[in-house]
Amino acid sequence: MSVPLPPGATGLENIDPDQIKTFKDFLISYNKLTELCFTDCISDFTSRSIKGKEEKCALNCLEKFLKVNQRISQRFQEFQVLANESAIAAAQKMGGS
Template identity: 70%
Template sequence: MANLDLSGVSEQIQAEVQIKQFRDFLIQYNKLSESCFNDCVWDFTSRSIRSNEENCVQNCVEKYTKVTQRISERFQELQMLVNENASAAAQKLGKIPGV
């Protein structure tokens, strides 16, 4: 019976994580849409999108995506360094036996 309770909790946690990830995705998508729209759409006299506006939006999305990816990579690199430094400091203090 305990296994059923744990699996239910695990499924609930997974569902909450998925909801948070989807919410984060939507926030990023909305930021991207608003930013590129404000930067690239200038002419509201026509229903069609002008080629210079379309090119601007494509460049904006590409740049935003690359910057977001680079920031994420850099954050992961820094997090690994912080973890390594914390592990080394703990080892120095003798809290964690040598590996």
């Protein structure tokens, strides 16, 4: 049986705990993504097969999800930088006086 390895790992012997964490995060977001796109795109259960429209919807959903996440992460980082800067400024004010 083949065990799926985290990307970048060369063998089972030496896997970095950080890699496992990243891989776990990836799997979690994969599951969330499946849940979201399935709920939003698949609602016809009169047939077993996935229709062209359903597949298109799910693939668009995936692509958009990734873009939305990217955008959110950009905005989040911007706030993070701002918060850090003001924390540093406050610390300097305290230490400088």
